[in-house]
Amino acid sequence: MxxxxxxxxxxxxxxxxxxxxxxxxxxxxxxxxxxxxxxxxxxxxxxxxxxxxxxxxxxxxxxxxxxAFGLASRAETAMLLPYVAESLATFLPEAEAAPETYRLTRHVLDALEAGAPADLSARYFEAWLLRFAGLLPGGTECASCGRDLSTGGARFDAELPGLVGNECAPPGAVPVAGAALRLLSEIRRSPLDELARRGAGDAASLRALDGLLREVRRRFLGHELKSHRFLGSLSDGP
Ligand SMILES: [Zn+2]
Structure with missing residues (x-):
């Protein structure tokens, strides 16, 4: 003991x-x-x-x-830290090696230090963490038939789990906005510092992707993370 x-x-x-x-x-x-x-x-x-x-x-x-004191003392990033910590504690099993999640977390903190926007960084972190947790695997191709989902409508199938085209979606699968898919596809392809440099993710895409990632978490956990509600005020900005 x-x-x-x-x-x-x-x-x-x-x-x-x-x-x-x-x-x-x-x-x-x-x-x-x-x-x-x-x-x-x-x-x-x-x-x-x-x-x-x-x-x-x-x-x-x-x-x-x-x-992380610099990030903790900036209004834009301060609330992101408890959210990242709660997400890690929620989606990682205890005492199981997770080097890719360690690298992801370091990468996101470094990009934030270098000035990456908090809302883009939050979506980037969530999208990859949920992929590592097996809750949102793959890129933006249909998880059933493999077709590219950039056109033709897509849904989130929580049973699989994964993204599927309308043609492969079971009843009740949640529709996913095209803007969310486009930003997700960018996040799968490029590191966060590069996305930040080229100004990826307009307000509408970030909101749409937030909606999808929220749904992925809610379907799995049955509720939202406690610290997520403090993020809302960040993304509105001055
Ligand atoms: Zn399909």
Whole structure:
């Protein structure tokens, strides 16, 4: 059994090699008071010890690699951090390697630091995270017959799950807007910093894709993530 003492802090870490790991940081409360070392989505290096059967690993030798303080202190990106963290904790199974999700998260944080818009970054992160979770696989071809979905109407089939053409859709499959598909297809093809540089994703496409990704989450979870509602005010901008 592992006991969390009063001075310890329980951390949820996204690790490169072991996915989501919950760990106790000994004496963490003192360090918590002192600063940003264990702030949300800050990248750290740490040694983890996991005893067999223990709920929590032990974290030791915590060192700051890259702070997310800059993002946390900007109004446009501050609310995105808890949302990204909640999404990771929701869609990643514990203690299962997820190097592609680690890379995705780092990539999105880096692009945000370099000035990528928060709403485009949020859609990019969601689209890839839901793909890695197997909830929105593939690109923008029909998951049943393989035809290109850029014309002719498309729906989201939550049973498959995937995108299908109208001709292959079962009753009740949700219609997907063309604008959502076009932006999704761009997201599948290009990294976020490049999309941001060329100004991809107008307001209507971002809203349409938000609608699709919301539906994918809602069909799977039965509800929306708690921190998603704070994102709405961001995308309106000044
Ligand atoms: Zn089809």
């Amino acid at each position: 592992d006991v969390l003492s009063e001075k310890d802090v329980a951390l949820t870490l996204l690790t490169h090699d072991a996915g989501v790991v919950r760990a106790a940081l000994r004496g963490g409360r003192k360090r918590f008071r002192r600063g940003a070392l264990i702030e949300i989505l800050t990248e750290v290096s740490v040694t983890l010890f996991q005893k067999e059967g223990a709920d929590l690993a032990r974290a030791d030798g915590l060192e700051l690699e890259r702070s």
